[in-house]
Amino acid sequence: MKLQLIDILIIALYLVAMIVIGLMLKKKASKNLDSYFLGGKTLPFYMLGLSNASGMFDISGTMWMVYLSFVYGLKSLWIPWLWPVFNQIFLMIYLSIWLRRSNVLTGAEWIRTRFGYGKGANLSHTIVILYAVVGVLGFLSYGFIGIGKFMEIFFPWEIVSQYVPFDVAPEYVPHVYGIFFTTIATFYVMLGGLLSIVWTDVVQFLIMTVAGVVIAVIAMTKVSPDMLAARVPDGWNSPFFGWHLDLDWSGLIPSVMDKMAADQYGLFTIVVMMMLFKGIFLSMAGPAPNYDMQKILACKSPKEAALMSGSVPVILLIPRYLMIMGFAVLAIVFFSDDFVAMGADIDFETILPRAIGEFVPVGLAGLLLAGLLAAFMSTFASTVNAAPAYLVNDVYLKYINPGAPAKVQIRASYLVSVLVVVISTVIGFFVENINSVLQWIVSALYGGYIAANLLKWHWWRFNGYGYFWGMLVGILAAMIVPQFFPGTIPLYYFPLLMFVSLIGCIVGTLMTDPMDEDTLIRFYVRVRPWGFWKPIEKKAIERYPQVRRNTNFKRDMFNVAVGIVWQLCLTIIPMYIVIKEGFPLVTSIIILGITTLILKKSWYDKMNREEKEYNALMDELKLEEKK
Numbered sequence: 001m002k003l004q005l006i007d008i009l010i011i012a013l014y015l016v017a018m019i020v021i022g023l024m025l026k027k028k029a030s031k032n033l034d035s036y037f038l039g040g041k042t043l044p045f046y047m048l049g050l051s052n053a054s055g056m057f058d059i060s061g062t063m064w065m066v067y068l069s070f071v072y073g074l075k076s077l078w079i080p081w082l083w084p085v086f087n088q089i090f091l092m093i094y095l096s097i098w099l100r101r102s103n104v105l106t107g108a109e110w111i112r113t114r115f116g117y118g119k120g121a122n123l124s125h126t127i128v129i130l131y132a133v134v135g136v137l138g139f140l141s142y143g144f145i146g147i148g149k150f151m152e153i154f155f156p157w158e159i160v161s162q163y164v165p166f167d168v169a170p171e172y173v174p175h176v177y178g179i180f181f182t183t184i185a186t187f188y189v190m191l192g193g194l195l196s197i198v199w200t201d202v203v204q205f206l207i208m209t210v211a212g213v214v215i216a217v218i219a220m221t222k223v224s225p226d227m228l229a230a231r232v233p234d235g236w237n238s239p240f241f242g243w244h245l246d247l248d249w250s251g252l253i254p255s256v257m258d259k260m261a262a263d264q265y266g267l268f269t270i271v272v273m274m275m276l277f278k279g280i281f282l283s284m285a286g287p288a289p290n291y292d293m294q295k296i297l298a299c300k301s302p303k304e305a306a307l308m309s310g311s312v313p314v315i316l317l318i319p320r321y322l323m324i325m326g327f328a329v330l331a332i333v334f335f336s337d338d339f340v341a342m343g344a345d346i347d348f349e350t351i352l353p354r355a356i357g358e359f360v361p362v363g364l365a366g367l368l369l370a371g372l373l374a375a376f377m378s379t380f381a382s383t384v385n386a387a388p389a390y391l392v393n394d395v396y397l398k399y400i401n402p403g404a405p406a407k408v409q410i411r412a413s414y415l416v417s418v419l420v421v422v423i424s425t426v427i428g429f430f431v432e433n434i435n436s437v438l439q440w441i442v443s444a445l446y447g448g449y450i451a452a453n454l455l456k457w458h459w460w461r462f463n464g465y466g467y468f469w470g471m472l473v474g475i476l477a478a479m480i481v482p483q484f485f486p487g488t489i490p491l492y493y494f495p496l497l498m499f500v501s502l503i504g505c506i507v508g509t510l511m512t513d514p515m516d517e518d519t520l521i522r523f524y525v526r527v528r529p530w531g532f533w534k535p536i537e538k539k540a541i542e543r544y545p546q547v548r549r550n551t552n553f554k555r556d557m558f559n560v561a562v563g564i565v566w567q568l569c570l571t572i573i574p575m576y577i578v579i580k581e582g583f584p585l586v587t588s589i590i591i592l593g594i595t596t597l598i599l600k601k602s603w604y605d606k607m608n609r610e611e612k613e614y615n616a617l618m619d620e621l622k623l624e625e626k627k
Contacts, residue, residue, distance in 0.1 A: 007366030049311030084279030120464025140424030148174025153353030458531030466509030474501030
């Protein structure tokens with residue numbers, strides 16, 4: 001596809017606007033690290049929620065989910081549990097509150113709240129920084145691949161090459177485009193920090209919402225239910241499943257069956273059970289040290305942190321799935337013959353650019369491309385912002401230059417941002433495809449994260465040594481274990497990764513002395529977790545009789561279960577809208593209404609009351625400390 005002048009101007013205007021926003025916010029963001037990385041904790045929850053949603057509306061993930069919707073239909077509803085997407089529900093119900101109560105700048109700094117100081121705490125602090133940097137590099141290289149492959153379709157190199165003074169081998173053309181757009185994203189996030197990210201995300205999400213609605217309308221206008229039914233296998237338009245997927249594409253697009261075999265989702269009930277098993281533990285471990293955690297820490301209060309996490313599914317899912325399902329439906333009806341002709345060379349990652357080229361009119365194509373670029377830029381910028389938060393605050397200021405003035409701190413952040421982007425770009429040159437990085441991040445690397453971060457919330461005896469060895473063993477296992485299971489998706493050996501990491505946690509903890517009680521009591525009183533805290537809880541209440549035991553485990557788990565159903569409804573409603581399924585749509589809306597009312601009564605109202613009680617307790621304890 002060759003873009004028209006108006007489309008190119010719209011894209012250029014968007015890119016310029018992002019840079020201008022960064023320049024405008026540079027002065028405000030550079031006051032100190034709190035302003036640079038957390039926006040001074042002044043931003044309202046709905047803006048942070050919109051920014052977080054925008055960061056999750058990434059182009060590489062969208063391309064992957066269009067493929068899932070094409071092949072698996074409404075059953076693709078379940079596959080994002082790989083992340084798991086329902087971790088936002090755990091955050092909304094209780095974990096964002098626990099995390100924000102720490103009042104720190106990064107996840108590594110939070111470790112000090114839990115493990116204090118000393119050798120074990122220092123080791124745990126170091127391993128969190130290592131994990132954060134490895135995760136950031138993985139996500140940045142994953143996004144780098146997606147944007148390059150996407151933009152190559154719209155800006156053919158044979159045209160662009162006339163205006164550049166160097167030659168590029170065809171296989172590296174996507175990398176050149178990736179470097180160009182990552183440079184712009186890096187520039188504005190360097191200048192404005194989190195403030196720049198949030199304000200650009202507001203603009204970006206508005207563009208993406210318009211783009212999602214446009215694609216859905218085009219799909220609904222051009223594709224009738226009969227046209228779609230003739231091109232998909234039986235069961236494609238149902239989210240329900242048995243032990244097997246039972247989606248037979250062999251008479252429609254035979255090569256799709258090879259793709260499905262490679263995905264290894266055939267025994268779908270087992271796959272969903274594995275994703276749920278992994279997802280519950282991963283969600284209870286809390287957010288990984290990335291942009292999601294930074295947005296929680298940037299909220300004004302614990303209550304606003306919970307509301308921010310709860311706003312993300314509301315803001316994100318409907319426009320995103322309108323777009324995803326719109327692209328999938330258009331591709332199924334109009335590209336199927338081409339895919340049949342491709343045979344084994346079929347490439348589903350080209351669906352997005354091809355659909356835009358064929359179905360989106362001039363002008364709207366530029367807006368849609370700007371929206372998808374915005375999706376990439378938002379995710380990339382938020383991830384870039386997470387890395388210097390750890391390396392500057394938790395390494396540079398702790399071990400290299402503790403007395404650095406604010407200007408030096410901000411300049412160090414600029415340098416770290418550039419280095420992280422350069423390193424992730426180099427990694428991107430060696431990555432074969434989007435899905436390979438995605439699977440490693442969400443299944444293998446996270447498999448080494450879960451045990452230590454689950455225990456840190458729920459077991460009083462767990463100490464810094466246990467955290468360090470659990471994380472270290474988990475990360476090493478995530479790099480080594482896949483070599484013994486070639487051709488196997490990481491989800492299947494995730495339990496082994498978690499078990500190995502858990503052994504490291506327990507041995508590291510029991511072979512060393514318990515933590516000092518003062519640190520544990522301070523943590524328990526401030527954060528108020530539920531779990532295995534009885535010895536510390538008893539001593540905390542002896543010291544502070546006003547403190548009450550957290551007995552909300554059953555209520556929180558009930559609300560999580562209701563919240564997951566609520567989130568599934570938000571996901572499937574736009575899918576039903578696009579494929580014009582009337583009765584299931586109405587049923588989903590009714591269930592959404594019921595679950596919303598339950599959450600209002602069982603979660604929101606009680607959170608308001610408990611927040612007031614907690615604030616009063618903290619004020620009282622502060623007064624006692626002054627005395």
